[in-house]
Amino acid sequence: MATPSGASTEDKRSYYLYLIPGAIGFIAIVLLPQIANFALSFTAWKGVGTPRFVGLQNYEKLLTDGQFWGSMSHTLLFVISMTIIPVVLGLVLAALLFDYIRDEFGETVSSLFRAAFYLPQILPITAAGVLWGWIFNPVGVVNIILRAPGLDGLAQNWLGDATYALPAVSLVIVWIQVGYCLVVFMAGLSRIDPALYEAAELDGAGWWQRLVTITIPLLAPEIFVVVLTTLIAALKVFAPIFVLTAGGPDNATLVPSYLTYYHFFTTQRVGYAASIAVVQTILTIGLAVIFLRFQSSQAGKE
Amino acid sequence: MADAILNPGDAIDEAAYGPRKRGAGRWVVLAILTLLLLLVLFPFFLALSNSIKSTVDYAANGPLSLPTSVDFTALKKFWDVADFGRKLLNSAIISLVVAVFGVLISLLNAYAIGIGKVRGSRVILVVLLIGIMVPQESIVYPLYYMAKATGLYDTQLSVIIIFAVLQSAFGTYLLSSVLGSFPKEIIEAAEMDGANRWQILWQVVVPVLRPSLMVVGTFFFIWTWNEFLIPLVMLVSNNNQTVSVAMGLTRGQNMSDPTLQAAASLLGMAPTLIFFLIFQRTLTRGVVVGAVK
Numbered sequence: 376m377a378t379p380s381g382a383s384t385e386d387k388r389s390y391y392l393y394l395i396p397g398a399i400g401f402i403a404i405v406l407l408p409q410i411a412n413f414a415l416s417f418t419a420w421k422g423v424g425t426p427r428f429v430g431l432q433n434y435e436k437l438l439t440d441g442q443f444w445g446s447m448s449h450t451l452l453f454v455i456s457m458t459i460i461p462v463v464l465g466l467v468l469a470a471l472l473f474d475y476i477r478d479e480f481g482e483t484v485s486s487l488f489r490a491a492f493y494l495p496q497i498l499p500i501t502a503a504g505v506l507w508g509w510i511f512n513p514v515g516v517v518n519i520i521l522r523a524p525g526l527d528g529l530a531q532n533w534l535g536d537a538t539y540a541l542p543a544v545s546l547v548i549v550w551i552q553v554g555y556c557l558v559v560f561m562a563g564l565s566r567i568d569p570a571l572y573e574a575a576e577l578d579g580a581g582w583w584q585r586l587v588t589i590t591i592p593l594l595a596p597e598i599f600v601v602v603l604t605t606l607i608a609a610l611k612v613f614a615p616i617f618v619l620t621a622g623g624p625d626n627a628t629l630v631p632s633y634l635t636y637y638h639f640f641t642t643q644r645v646g647y648a649a650s651i652a653v654v655q656t657i658l659t660i661g662l663a664v665i666f667l668r669f670q671s672s673q674a675g676k677e
Numbered sequence: 678m679a680d681a682i683l684n685p686g687d688a689i690d691e692a693a694y695g696p697r698k699r700g701a702g703r704w705v706v707l708a709i710l711t712l713l714l715l716l717v718l719f720p721f722f723l724a725l726s727n728s729i730k731s732t733v734d735y736a737a738n739g740p741l742s743l744p745t746s747v748d749f750t751a752l753k754k755f756w757d758v759a760d761f762g763r764k765l766l767n768s769a770i771i772s773l774v775v776a777v778f779g780v781l782i783s784l785l786n787a788y789a790i791g792i793g794k795v796r797g798s799r800v801i802l803v804v805l806l807i808g809i810m811v812p813q814e815s816i817v818y819p820l821y822y823m824a825k826a827t828g829l830y831d832t833q834l835s836v837i838i839i840f841a842v843l844q845s846a847f848g849t850y851l852l853s854s855v856l857g858s859f860p861k862e863i864i865e866a867a868e869m870d871g872a873n874r875w876q877i878l879w880q881v882v883v884p885v886l887r888p889s890l891m892v893v894g895t896f897f898f899i900w901t902w903n904e905f906l907i908p909l910v911m912l913v914s915n916n917n918q919t920v921s922v923a924m925g926l927t928r929g930q931n932m933s934d935p936t937l938q939a940a941a942s943l944l945g946m947a948p949t950l951i952f953f954l955i956f957q958r959t960l961t962r963g964v965v966v967g968a969v970k
Binding site: 389390391392393394396400401405406407409411412415422468471472475476479480490491492494495497498500502504505506507508509510512514516519520553607610613614617618619631635636639640645648649652653655656660663664667 | 703706707710713714717718720721723724739740741782783785786788789790792793794795801803805806807808809810811812813814815816817818819820821822823838839841842843845846849874878899902903905906909910920921922924925927928935938939941942945946949950952953957960
């Protein structure tokens with residue numbers, strides 16, 4: 376590894392040596408498996424023996440697979456709980472905490488709020504899932520609260536009823552996601568010049584006007600980042616579904632990641648599962664490219 | 678809008694504004710936010726209060742009342758049934774080793790990219806980031822197959838290798854940007870003193886970079902701790918499983934006892950809650966990079 380001293384431009388190449396451990400790891404753990412998965416998507420394979428090449432058959436099957444399209448449409452619905460609601464709530468909360476609570480009650484109070492809202496984000500999702508599974512149980516907390524004032528009619532088998540399972544899981548996801556949006560937005564707010572707010576306030580702008588005319592436009596980069604990262608995350612929802620509903624009841628909460636897992640390891644239709652994973656990967660790369668373009672255009676501005 | 682004609686710098690205006698701004702409104706806002714906060718924290722309260730409740734107490738008073746006395750039966754029972762001490766140890770070992778090796782690989786990569794400015798740096802970073810953003814479902818089966826072929830299946834080493842590499846892709850991205858602005862003069866001065874590249878890395882760069890390395894290591898630890906899909910696939914035997922996997926599998930087990938379920942969730946959440954209380958500032962800084970996983 377050691378190179379002679381005084382070396383500068385001519386042996387710049389020796390820096391490449393430092394990339395070797397990382398490169399070997401990345402090729403073995405990410406690149407080759409990714410290529411293998413892509414290749415598998417053109418085969419029929421049970422996981423043992425030799426994969427049989429079937430061309431585009433898996434993809435043709437996907438086109439008419441109700442479970443697959445169901446899972447994709449649930450992903451679209453999860454955009455509401457992964458992205459839309461957390462972004463809106465996060466914006467309002469961040470603005471309130473940053474330019475109201477912090478001014479009126481001090482930095483400590485606003486940091487306490489921020490930390491508490493962020494808490495669900497750092498838990499193992501499976502542990503949070505055990506907790507919510509217990510809360511949504513037919514004889515669990517939600518139904519006990521509803522029954523107490525005599526609202527027995529509203530009590531449901533939340534996770535076991537195809538009508539309510541998706542909204543119930545969505546609520547858990549909102550609980551997890553709000554803190555992420557809030558923290559990013561608050562970090563963004565700290566780079567906004569407070570003089571802007573003071574000027575607006577003196578101009579008689581109310582809190583809501585300041586939010587719409589100053590905060591939201593100036594937070595545009597953060598909003599963009601949060602929207603894209605949460606969209607990517609929405610494509611990959613797996614653990615909450617695995618723990619809370621296992622895709623059920625009656626496929627009502629099935630998502631692509633769970634369907635992939637199910638076909639890889641339960642039905643052992645490996646080639647078919649691989650093709651679903653390829654679709655997910657392509658969609659993710661599309662979003663990732665937009666994200667990276669944006670990141671570098673931002674870096675260029677600074 | 679009529680106020681626009683007032684001179685912004687005028688002290689009299691400030692005085693006129695003061696009392697109006699500090700009206701009852703601030704208490705209303707605080708009350709609403711506090712209510713929301715309690716709603717967010719309510720599940721944690723439920724987990725805590727019901728896991729230290731006796732089954733008799735639960736049967737009599739339900740989940741909403743405070744426990745009449747502190748009873749550790751449920752916590753102890755879940756701890757024993759799940760062999761939770763073992764799970765904690767597994768998670769701690771895996772996460773710690775991943776943090777150390779992940780940081781090491783990141784450091785070497787970032788040294789070549791941030792300071793060496795090797796050609797193709799940008800392409801390397803983009804490939805690393807995209808490689809890490811794609812769903813793990815798309816690599817999990819080949820990894821599972823490779824692990825079986827190499828005898829690493831159902832060993833903690835398999836999970837350690839996979840996550841040291843996956844996390845280091847992020848670490849490379851983070852540390853490269855930090856090292857990109859490393860003062861060139863310091864490196865040049867060390868070169869003049871006859872230090873070679875390897876020595877410069879360890880004696881000049883690492884000491885300066887130590888705080889960033891600690892931050893990145895902290896992220897790696899908690900991210901690895903919370904990982905689910907790959908550990909679920911790789912670690913089938915009970916003795917090798919992590920806290921996160923054990924939690925994911927409790928649903929399938931017979932958990933008719935509600936206090937036992939509350940105890941399970943509390944124990945599953947407690948380590949990361951404690952970790953968060955200690956490293957709160959560090960962890961809230963890494964949210965954006967963490968979210969693209």
